[in-house]
Every structure is written in structure tokens, then in C-alpha cells.
Amino acid sequence: MHGLLLVHGALEVVPVGAPGELFKKGAAMGDLHVLRSSATGGCSVVINADGIIEDVSTDDDIAARYGHWSFDHKLDASGCCVLPGLVDAHSHPVWGGDRVHEFILKLAGASYLEVQASGGGIQYTVDRTRDTPDQELLTLLLQRLRRMLASGTTLLEAKSGYALNADGEVRLLRLLHQAAAFTPITISPTFLGAHAIPPLMASDEATRQVIEEQLPAVMAAKELGELSVDAVDVFCEVGAYSIAQTRAIADAAQRSGLKLNLHVDELTPLDGAKMAGEIHAEAVSHCEEVSPEGIAALAAGGTVAVLLPTTQLLLGLKAPPAREMIDKGVIVALGSDFNPNAYCLAMPTVLHLACALLRLSPAEALTAATLNAAHALRRSTSHGALRPGMVGDLMVLRAPRWEHLIYQLGEHASLIEQVVCAGRVVYKKPSDLP
Ligand SMILES: N=CN[C@@H](CCC(=O)O)C(=O)O
């Protein structure tokens, strides 16, 4: 419990979502309901002692309505814009070692699957992660979360997936659970035991182990309160899990009451999105190779498409058909895909790439990285917009218009003045940054 917070004097407040709006599709993605300052004053956000947004309006309105309130904290946002905290709908933040040598190989022409087939890729990181002590993994994880927070991320989907066996996957989810106590970022954990086929194992046996050994171990640890888990992910790809195997794991996940958030149609057009839409998966990621039937199924199933432009850029993949997806009514979101292959912790960079590579407008990109990303995690009743009743997660940006967050590529460290989580200031720009 902490005091009342008044954020006031802002040039713009960008609510993104209107009351009752859980996601935005089509043309609505571009409508952010921006409040602008006028000759008579700026704009305000009031966050109550429980960390929940009480009001969003002009300074004058707020003064008239709350004149009798005494605020415990005031945050002067003069010369700044106020935006919702960013939501990263896809990340892999718990692993040891790095893969900088593969970055160099890929730049010289090796493909992702070639690197993987020669013993690199996910299995390389599984080996490094297994050899890294818990305390060191936790320290690495917390460093990454701090950098994400400084870049404006306040809600994060975070996957396991660098162990590929029951004990190891439970270990990674436990570390995420422990980290949650030391970060203001809200974490939505995803079990990704089906990230790769372990060496010398047939894919059917790997599928059986995920369903019969790993998932029950994760659910048992959850019962004991040792970890939390919201969703299950499967890497549905040639050389990883087939459509039928992904479907079998997805069925088991749904029977356990977990959400689905599946890697589909990244490198090979397998029609993973079509399958995911048909089983009403909450979300899929990648979709570079999605088919027209896949797009239709995502729209019909209410399945959020989480697009990952960092991976597309790094691996030289074709762009997912973002414009077509938006036009056909798919709920589009964004994620950093932070992992040892695509090392990007900063959602503002992801938003810039979404505009430059996927041709989203800045307003569509912000919707995709706030309200729609929160909906991918089925948390948009509480996160992803600045409106009464939502958790008071926001960022204060020193800029005349909020779009500078996206326009100034790589400059977010200078632009983001403060980050607030649940009504508490949790990040302030270092004073030596211009
Ligand atoms: N494709 C699978 N997972 C990650 C890559 C993980 C890795 O290469 O370590 C992705 O989303 O890009």
C-alpha cells in the first residue's frame, strides 16, 4: 500500500484503450484517444493508493474533481507525454552463455536451421544454461528485467524452454517466480518445454515426455506454490514439433487449464496459425509464413498474432503480412523475442521496426505493444491502457509528441524520464543522460 499519486502538467496523455475495450482490431488500432494540453493547462492521471488508475483528464478537470484530495506524491510531467507502460508479449529471458559467435556465422550466410543442425542454436543454450548456477541465472535475469524496465516494459510474457526436461524446465519457471519478487515488472510465465527436440530423441518421444513428464511436473510445482505458469508454448516447425505433435501438446495444456501461446509459421509454411485459430489458442507468434487460411482462422478464433520484427530483421526472414492481418480483423500485437538469437530488450526499438519493416503506423504499433499485447496474455482487463480501473503502469516521455518514442530510433534511454508501476515510481532517468 502506498500513497495517492497525481501525474500532472503533461503535454499529452495517451490512454490507448477506451473504457471496456479489451483489444483493438482493424482501423480502431490507430485510435489512441489522445488527450492534449491546451492554453489553459496540461493533462493528468490520478492513481489511487492501491496502484489503480482513478482518473485521466485535463489538469483543470482533475483540480475541480479532486480539489479536496491531498496527494501523497505529485509527478510534474510538464514538457512530457504520458503513455501506458509497454507490454512485451514474447520473450525468452532465462538462459546462460551467449551466441555472439552464431550472430557472426549468420551474417556470413548460415541459416537458423543450419546453425541448429550443426549443434548450435537452442541446444547450445540449453547446455550453457544447465551449467550456469541458479544464483548466476537469477542475476542475469534480473539485469535483463532492469534494462527492460528502463526501456518502458511493465508487463512481460517470459518463457522457459532452455532445459527441455522436467527438472530443468521447473527450475527455469521457479527462477522466473523468484525474480518476480525482485522486479516491478509483472511477469506472465509460459512453459516452453517443447522448444526443441533433445539430442538423440525421436520427436514422438519428445512429445510424449512434454505431455506425460514435463507438464505434470510443472503443474505439480505450481500446486505447491513454487512457480506460476499462465500458458504453454510449442515451437511448431520443421526439425522441431509437427502440427500433430503441437496439437497434442496444446490439447494437454488446455486440459490443464493453461492458455496457449504458440510459435507458428516462422520458417516453413506448416499452417500452424490455421490450427491455432481452430483450437482458439489465445496467441501465436512469428507468422512470417502464415497462409490466407491461417489469417482467416486467427481472425475467427480471436487468436492474437504476436509479431516479432527483431527476429525477422536478424534472420533476414520475409515480413509477416501485418497489413493484411490487420485488414482481415486479426488482433495484432508485438513482442521483443529477446533470446540468445535475437538480443533486443527494448520495446521502443521493436516498435520502430514494426513501423519500418511491417508498415504499421506509430499508433498501430503502440496499440500492438500495449492493449493488444496485454490481450495476448489475457490481461487487458488490468493492463495495457490508461483508464480508470486499470493498474497504474505508465511512462513519462520527455518529448513534444508521444511518437518520438518510436521516431527516435535507439534514443529511448534519453527520452524516458520515469517509469511508474502500480502508482510507484520505479525508474528515473540517470541525471547524466542528456
Ligand atoms: N524459435 C524458437 N524460439 C526463439 C529462438 C530461440 C533461440 O534461438 O534460442 C524465437 O522465437 O525466435
Ligand SMILES: [Zn+2]
Ligand atoms: Zn520465441
